[in-house]
Amino acid sequence: METRKLLFEENEDTRLDVFLKQYFKDKSRSHIQKLIEEKLVTVNGKIKKSNYKLKFNDEVSVILKEPVSLNIEPEEIPLDVLYEDRDVIVVNKPQGMVVHPAAGIKTGTLVNALLSYCSDLSGINGVTRPGIVHRIDKDTSGILVVAKNDNSHNKLAEQLKDHSMTREYIALVEGVLKEEKGTIDKPIARHPKDKIKMAVVLNGKRAVTHYSVIERFKNNTLVKCVLETGRTHQIRVHMAYIGHPLVGDPVYGYKKQRFKLEGQLLHARKLGFIHPSTGKYIEFETEIPEYFKRIINILKKENN
Numbered sequence: 001m002e003t004r005k006l007l008f009e010e011n012e013d014t015r016l017d018v019f020l021k022q023y024f025k026d027k028s029r030s031h032i033q034k035l036i037e038e039k040l041v042t043v044n045g046k047i048k049k050s051n052y053k054l055k056f057n058d059e060v061s062v063i064l065k066e067p068v069s070l071n072i073e074p075e076e077i078p079l080d081v082l083y084e085d086r087d088v089i090v091v092n093k094p095q096g097m098v099v100h101p102a103a104g105i106k107t108g109t110l111v112n113a114l115l116s117y118c119s120d121l122s123g124i125n126g127v128t129r130p131g132i133v134h135r136i137d138k139d140t141s142g143i144l145v146v147a148k149n150d151n152s153h154n155k156l157a158e159q160l161k162d163h164s165m166t167r168e169y170i171a172l173v174e175g176v177l178k179e180e181k182g183t184i185d186k187p188i189a190r191h192p193k194d195k196i197k198m199a200v201v202l203n204g205k206r207a208v209t210h211y212s213v214i215e216r217f218k219n220n221t222l223v224k225c226v227l228e229t230g231r232t233h234q235i236r237v238h239m240a241y242i243g244h245p246l247v248g249d250p251v252y253g254y255k256k257q258r259f260k261l262e263g264q265l266l267h268a269r270k271l272g273f274i275h276p277s278t279g280k281y282i283e284f285e286t287e288i289p290e291y292f293k294r295i296i297n298i299l300k301k302e303n304n
Contacts, residue, residue, distance in 0.1 A: 001065055008058040016043065017050040020062065028157040035062065072101055074116035077108070081117075082284050087152040087277050088145055089118060089131070092286050095141040096262060100129045114146060121146065122153035134160055134230060139250075139263020141289050142169070143271040155276035160230060166272030167227040169235055170214070170288055172265040172295065173244040174254060177221045181212035184238040188231040197251055198233045200241045207231040209238045217299040220247060224269075236264060247295070265292050 006023060008014070020032045020041070035041050036050050040063040043052060054060070080092040093099070093110055100111040114121060114131060121131035131146040133156045147153035159165040189204030191197040208228035215222040221244065225235045233252070239245055240252040247253065248261035272283035288296075 001063060004062045004064065006060040006062070008054040008060060009056065010054075011056060013053040013055060015050065016041065016048055016052045016054055016060070019054055019060070028154055029161055030157060035064075040065070072106065072111060072115065075107060075112040076116050077113035079113050079117055082143065082286070083282075086120075087148055087275070088156075089114070089148065090143060090145050090271065090284050093136060093141060093144055093268075095139050095289065095291070098138045099135045099144070100132050110144070118148065120148045122148065122150045133157055136268050137233065137236075137264075137266075139248075140169075140266045140268060141292075142266075142268025143284055143286060144268070145271060145273060147276075152276040156273060159273050163228050164274070166270060166283060167230065167268065168270035169225040169227070170267045170269045170292075171223050171225055171235060171239065172247045172292070173221050173223055173239050174247060175219065175221065175244045176216050177213055177223065177244060179213075181210070182242075184209045184211070184242060186238065186241060188234060188237055198231070198237050200237060205229075205231055207234050207238065209235055211239075217303055220299055222296065235266060259295055259298075261291070261295075265295060267292060 008019060017029065017032050017036060020035070021027070021029050024032060033050050036048075039047050041048070042061045043054065043058050080094070081089060082092055083090040091110070098105050098109045101109050111130060111132065123130060131148065131153070133145060133147050133153055136142055136144060145156060147156055156165070185206070185208045186200045187202065187204035188198050188207040189201035191199040192201065206229060210226040210228065211223050213221055214224055227234060236246055236249055236252045240249070245253040246264040246266055248257060248259065249264035253264065267288045269288065270283065270285045272281060274280070275282050
């Protein structure tokens with residue numbers, strides 16, 4: 001464990017997280033904010049939040065933990081690689097695969113597969129999440145971009161932060177939406193009573209989902225959802241909030257499900273970003289999985 005002591009010598013007030021990002025150029029902003037949230041950063045000996053405005057001669061202390069030594073083994077798990085170069089890998093994750101190891105989960109993850117497939121992955125998020133810039137839920141299928149080096153990781157993380165990355169999902173929801181499109185701008189945080197769930201909470205982090213109707217069925221609606229922000233379970237929470245939970249969702253959906261599914265019908269169909277080296281915008285798109293198509297075909301037949 002190492003402690004860095006920094007002296008703020010600027011004349012203009014600066015946010016704590018911005019100052020630390022300027023100093024630790026090899027770390028992402030989310031990593032900096034995590035250090036602050038874990039109370040590993042003090043200003044003049046006191047715990048402060050990310051938005052604290054530093055003043056001339058403030059002393060900032062940062063405790064840097066040693067990387068946790070965990071034995072995450074490479075596994076030869078098939079990967080659907082859509083694109084790869086020296087900076088990034090774009091993969092189509094199947095339903096049922098966890099993105100990275102966590103408590104009680106050390107095998108069968110996307111990270112285990114990536115470690116077998118590729119020896120070069122960014123180390124910004126530590127030994128359990130090499131290369132992982134963003135996540136999608138275990139039972140959500142679709143496109144993810146993985147960083148092969150720290151420079152790529154930082155540039156992709158900044159695009160997530162400033163909402164410039166294109167992230168489009170296809171979802172099947174319960175009920176028939178009346179309006180053709182809409183925007184849900186409601187803050188999300190951990191559920192105050194059920195820690196497994198997220199919820200719309202007054203003092204939560206801002207979350208914005210844009211949705212539009214693709215097709216209506218007798219009792220369901222196929223929708224396109226575009227993320228402006230990327231909170232945990234965002235689409236699942238927002239659609240449930242407006243009374244249209246996702247079909248198959250075991251957490252936010254109906255208790256009585258018509259179809260026997262392994263999880264929610266949600267697919268990350270499109271992902272676009274500025275390439276970290278070329279500076280050019282690139283975009284990838286995939287079809288919904290077969291199990292998703294099967295349910296849509298059943299509903300189409302019922303419409304006729």
